[in-house]
Amino acid sequence: MIHILALITLFFLVLIVYLISKIQLDRQKFHSRIKVLEDFIVEISNEQKAQxxxxxxxxxxxxxxxxxxxxxxxxxxxxxxKLVEELYPRK
Incomplete structure (x- = not known):
């Protein structure tokens, strides 16, 4: 029984570590995409100012x-x- 509980605990610990690393990886991807979008918005804003x-x-x-x-x-x-006045003076 203790072995089964130890295996289940170990499984959940591995799962937690995996999920934490997956969350961190997803967060890094999200931030890199946001950075690209922010740079794109800044570029468009600068072009708009120039226009x-x-x-x-x-x-x-x-x-x-x-x-x-x-x-x-x-x-x-x-x-x-003035040219017309000079060419054709009034009589």
Whole structure:
């Protein structure tokens, strides 16, 4: 009877050690997968920030271009108007 109890106890001890090592291995795999996902999220976040900066620059350049075009159109109109006045003076 004692031998059977000793074998059962030994079996459960081996099972406990196996399960503990399996849990630790699974935990390590989980942490390595989480690390990969975290790195991927950081990379995507950095790319998103870069794209946001490019979009902001694009918007700023578009606004500057509109302003420059308006100023240039006004200047061209004034030059044309003065040229016409010089070529065809009022009588």
């Amino acid at each position: 946001d900066n490019q979009l902001k620059l694009s918007d700023e350049l578009r606004d500057k271009l509109k302003h420059i075009n308006a100023t240039l159109s006004k200047d061209i109109y004034e030059v044309n108007f």
